[in-house]
Structures are given as structure tokens and as C-alpha cells.
Amino acid sequence: MNKLGLYIHIPFCRQKCRYCAFYSSRPRPQDISRYVKAVVRQLDSYDEDLQDYHIDTVYFGGGTPSLLSEGDMAQLMDAIRRYPLSEHAEITCECNPDSATENKLLSYASLGINRISIGMQSGQQDELRALGRLHTHEKTAACVAACKQAGIENISLDLLLSIPHQTPDSLMDSLQKAVDLHPAHLSVYGLKIEEKTPFFLDPPPMPDEDTEWEAYQNTFAFLESMGYNQYEISNAAKPGFESRHNNKYWKRDETLGLGPAAHSFFKGRRFYQEADTAAFMQGNKNIVQEPPLTARDILEETVMLGLRLKEGVDVTPLSPSPQTISFLEQLEKEAYCTYHKGVLSLTRKGFFLSNTIITSLLNLI
Ligand code: SF4
Missing domain, CATH: 3.20.20.70 (Aldolase class I)
Structure with missing residues (x-):
């Protein structure tokens, strides 16, 4: 189950x-x-x-x-x-x-x-x-x-x-x-x-x-x-x-959110309940479906969310290009991440600048 x-x-x-x-x-x-x-x-x-x-x-x-x-x-x-x-x-x-x-x-x-x-x-x-x-x-x-x-x-x-x-x-x-x-x-x-x-x-x-x-x-x-x-x-x-x-x-596991403004990732779809408590109490469903996730969306989510964790993300399935690998090696040299056997994880210094690092990385893959 x-x-x-x-x-x-x-x-x-x-x-x-x-x-x-x-x-x-x-x-x-x-x-x-x-x-x-x-x-x-x-x-x-x-x-x-x-x-x-x-x-x-x-x-x-x-x-x-x-x-x-x-x-x-x-x-x-x-x-x-x-x-x-x-x-x-x-x-x-x-x-x-x-x-x-x-x-x-x-x-x-x-x-x-x-x-x-x-x-x-x-x-x-x-x-x-x-x-x-x-x-x-x-x-x-x-x-x-x-x-x-x-x-x-x-x-x-x-x-x-x-x-x-x-x-x-x-x-x-x-x-x-x-x-x-x-x-x-x-x-x-x-x-x-x-x-x-x-x-x-x-x-x-x-x-x-x-x-x-x-x-x-x-x-x-x-x-x-x-x-x-x-x-x-x-x-x-x-x-x-x-x-x-x-x-x-x-980790992109399934979650179901109940109540206004609650987000769900359920049965492969992302959706949320409109932020309107009065309407919700009256029984209005007002569920907003997000567009179906493309392969690119899934990849971006996996990287963005996974890099929040100290254990990091296995980037091997992304088949990183030589340019991406050299970007990661440079980050590692400057102590923003560790990159070992395909697993990329941010250091504390990298966590602090994670938005910038993730944006640059996603632009490369
Ligand atoms: S307004 Fe409510 S939800 Fe927001 S921080 Fe204060 S206690 Fe928390």
C-alpha cells in the first residue's frame, strides 16, 4: 500500500x-x-x-x-x-x-x-x-x-x-x-x-x-x-x-492537504484549495489543479527540493554535461558543496546561498 x-x-x-x-x-x-x-x-x-x-x-x-x-x-x-x-x-x-x-x-x-x-x-x-x-x-x-x-x-x-x-x-x-x-x-x-x-x-x-x-x-x-x-x-x-x-x-512523496490554502501532491498531480475560509465552510470545493508535471518539472522539483537536505541529490540520472560538472567542481573547490559519486549535497555555506546555486545549476541542465 x-x-x-x-x-x-x-x-x-x-x-x-x-x-x-x-x-x-x-x-x-x-x-x-x-x-x-x-x-x-x-x-x-x-x-x-x-x-x-x-x-x-x-x-x-x-x-x-x-x-x-x-x-x-x-x-x-x-x-x-x-x-x-x-x-x-x-x-x-x-x-x-x-x-x-x-x-x-x-x-x-x-x-x-x-x-x-x-x-x-x-x-x-x-x-x-x-x-x-x-x-x-x-x-x-x-x-x-x-x-x-x-x-x-x-x-x-x-x-x-x-x-x-x-x-x-x-x-x-x-x-x-x-x-x-x-x-x-x-x-x-x-x-x-x-x-x-x-x-x-x-x-x-x-x-x-x-x-x-x-x-x-x-x-x-x-x-x-x-x-x-x-x-x-x-x-x-x-x-x-x-x-x-x-x-x-x-522527497516528493505523496501528501494530501485539507482546508483553504492547503497544497497536495496526490496521485501524480499537484493541486491546492483556494484560500477562502468562508467558501470552504459553505462546502465549496474550489480546488485549483496545477498543470500536469512535465519531465522537466519533475527534474527541477527533484533538484530544488532534494538540495534542501544535507543528504543531497543523486544527479547521475540528469547526465550532467562537462560544463555542469565543471560548475559543480568549482562549487566544491569553494566549499559550497560536496560532489561525490554523482551525489551532490550543499554545505552550510551552500545552504545559505542555495537559491542562487540552484538557479545557476538548473540553467545548466
Ligand atoms: S499570525 Fe498565526 S500563523 Fe502567522 S506567525 Fe502568527 S501565530 Fe503563526
């Missing part, structure tokens, strides 16, 4: 963070329970297709999935369990420290959720405030403790680089605070100013590229010294705790 990753988007947040371009809005009373019913309807609409699959990862992302009450989450998990769900499935829920209460986490754990990804972002109050986050570091620490109390040890923390007011010292302090909470996994992303966000209209001062590189390099060198392996551009984990669900995206 084929394996499948199920993604469920929860498009609600208490308040919009100043940098956030994810699809979410503040829910009105009753929105969440109506929304949960719409997700169950959408899942059931795939009833026949799902019989060919074994769901081995589930990911509740957002938005803020931890706004779901115990009862709402139970409805979703009951619906998912009507389909073939692997006994050892990785079931992740993104949580915000301000809404993931002890009782909720206990209940989520009893429903089978076994991985929690917490939006810590920073350990500094002034930085959290500048981002428009509602929580404090004490809340993050309490959330981690509540997960452990509920028996969930597979905890991931999200952190941000290039936050307004962040200095090399405050970054190291945040990283130390994060590591002191003993998460199994950390995701560290560079802040980007995205269109249609408050930061886009009123941009904060941003560091130059050298400062960004220093922060990126120091972050992952520190995490490595603490026993976390950087297995992807922005992710590091203790051995065996790499995100199984996100690995599906990087």
Missing part, C-alpha cells in the same frame, strides 16, 4: 503577527466548530482514493491549530481514524504557547498526537513584542513542560533569525534558552519581509547579508555542538527525530 502524509490547515489565529504571510484570520464564535465539520466533509470526499493508502504522517498546521478545543480535535482525529492510519504514524500539531493549555495538551496526547511543534520564535521579550507575538518565554517553557507532562517527548521549537532588535548576543541567549528546554528538533528560519504584512508596510531595519550569514552559521554550529544534526537548510534534530512529514515534501 502507498504511504500518504495528511496535512490539515487550521486558518485561525488570535492576532496576526507582524511578519506573517500564512493564510489565517481571527475566528468568529462558532467558526472553528463549523470549520472542523467542513474539514471532515472534505476528508470524506476522498473516501475511495484513501482506500489505496496508509496514512503514516498527519500534520495540523496553520494558523494556530492549538486554538482547537479538545472536542474539535477529537472530531478530526476520529474522522482520520476511519481511514487506514499507521500504528506508528507521526502526528504533529503546531502549537502557540499562548493557546496550548495543559488540559488541551493532555487531551491531544490521549487522541494520539505524538509530536508538538511550538512557535517559540525568540527567548527575548522585546523581540517577541516587535514580532507581534502574544506569548512570553515563560509561556514557551510552560508549554514544553506541559507537553512532557502529557507524555509527548517529540517536541520541536521554531525560532527566527533577523528579528528587529536581535543582536549576536540575544540570538545566542535565545538559542541557549531553547536548548535548555531539551527539544528533540529545532527549526530556525530567517525573517523575510513578505508582501501584505504589517512589516511590508512599515519595514523594520534588516541586517545585511554578511550579518545574516554570521547568524545562520553561528546558529547551526551551536546547535551541532549541542548534538543537533542540521539535516535540512532550516532544520536540526537529535538523531531519529527528523520531521517525517516535512521529509515527504522534500
Whole structure:
């Protein structure tokens, strides 16, 4: 049977963070329970297709999935369990420290959720405030403790680089605070100013590229010294705790997304649900099919996604031309990659410049 990753988007947040371009809005009373019913309807609409699959990862992302009450989450998990769900499935829920209460986490754990990804972002109050986050570091620490109390040890923390007011010292302090909470996994992303966000209209001062590189390099060198392996551009984990669900995206495995703005790669096609929560709750399908993938699309996806991973990509099937090989050898000489027995993998320095490197490489093949 084929394996499948199920993604469920929860498009609600208490308040919009100043940098956030994810699809979410503040829910009105009753929105969440109506929304949960719409997700169950959408899942059931795939009833026949799902019989060919074994769901081995589930990911509740957002938005803020931890706004779901115990009862709402139970409805979703009951619906998912009507389909073939692997006994050892990785079931992740993104949580915000301000809404993931002890009782909720206990209940989520009893429903089978076994991985929690917490939006810590920073350990500094002034930085959290500048981002428009509602929580404090004490809340993050309490959330981690509540997960452990509920028996969930597979905890991931999200952190941000290039936050307004962040200095090399405050970054190291945040990283130390994060590591002191003993998460199994950390995701560290560079802040980007995205269109249609408050930061886009009123941009904060941003560091130059050298400062960004220093922060990126120091972050992952520190995490490595603490026993976390950087297995992807922005992710590091203790051995065996790499995100199984996100690995599906990087390896082009099949995933089915439910809810507005959720993307799918299912039965050879890419498609997504239009970002319109009201229409979704009314039962409008609004699925947008991407054009069928050509051989070239598949090649580009394989290279672009595979090079995000430290293990890299086998480029032998691309039959690299002498020009491509000399480009790769030059990159290797400058320590941007390793290229060995046809497998190309980026170094940390290469990860930092991955967009430029991948674009140049794709122009050559
Ligand atoms: S909580 Fe997360 S999804 Fe919601 S606005 Fe903030 S960053 Fe965006």
C-alpha cells in the first residue's frame, strides 16, 4: 500500500503577527466548530482514493491549530481514524504557547498526537513584542513542560533569525534558552519581509547579508555542538527525530492537504484549495489543479527540493554535461558543496546561498 502524509490547515489565529504571510484570520464564535465539520466533509470526499493508502504522517498546521478545543480535535482525529492510519504514524500539531493549555495538551496526547511543534520564535521579550507575538518565554517553557507532562517527548521549537532588535548576543541567549528546554528538533528560519504584512508596510531595519550569514552559521554550529544534526537548510534534530512529514515534501512523496490554502501532491498531480475560509465552510470545493508535471518539472522539483537536505541529490540520472560538472567542481573547490559519486549535497555555506546555486545549476541542465 502507498504511504500518504495528511496535512490539515487550521486558518485561525488570535492576532496576526507582524511578519506573517500564512493564510489565517481571527475566528468568529462558532467558526472553528463549523470549520472542523467542513474539514471532515472534505476528508470524506476522498473516501475511495484513501482506500489505496496508509496514512503514516498527519500534520495540523496553520494558523494556530492549538486554538482547537479538545472536542474539535477529537472530531478530526476520529474522522482520520476511519481511514487506514499507521500504528506508528507521526502526528504533529503546531502549537502557540499562548493557546496550548495543559488540559488541551493532555487531551491531544490521549487522541494520539505524538509530536508538538511550538512557535517559540525568540527567548527575548522585546523581540517577541516587535514580532507581534502574544506569548512570553515563560509561556514557551510552560508549554514544553506541559507537553512532557502529557507524555509527548517529540517536541520541536521554531525560532527566527533577523528579528528587529536581535543582536549576536540575544540570538545566542535565545538559542541557549531553547536548548535548555531539551527539544528533540529545532527549526530556525530567517525573517523575510513578505508582501501584505504589517512589516511590508512599515519595514523594520534588516541586517545585511554578511550579518545574516554570521547568524545562520553561528546558529547551526551551536546547535551541532549541542548534538543537533542540521539535516535540512532550516532544520536540526537529535538523531531519529527528523520531521517525517516535512521529509515527504522534500522527497516528493505523496501528501494530501485539507482546508483553504492547503497544497497536495496526490496521485501524480499537484493541486491546492483556494484560500477562502468562508467558501470552504459553505462546502465549496474550489480546488485549483496545477498543470500536469512535465519531465522537466519533475527534474527541477527533484533538484530544488532534494538540495534542501544535507543528504543531497543523486544527479547521475540528469547526465550532467562537462560544463555542469565543471560548475559543480568549482562549487566544491569553494566549499559550497560536496560532489561525490554523482551525489551532490550543499554545505552550510551552500545552504545559505542555495537559491542562487540552484538557479545557476538548473540553467545548466
Ligand atoms: S501565530 Fe503563526 S500563523 Fe498565526 S499570525 Fe502568527 S506567525 Fe502567522
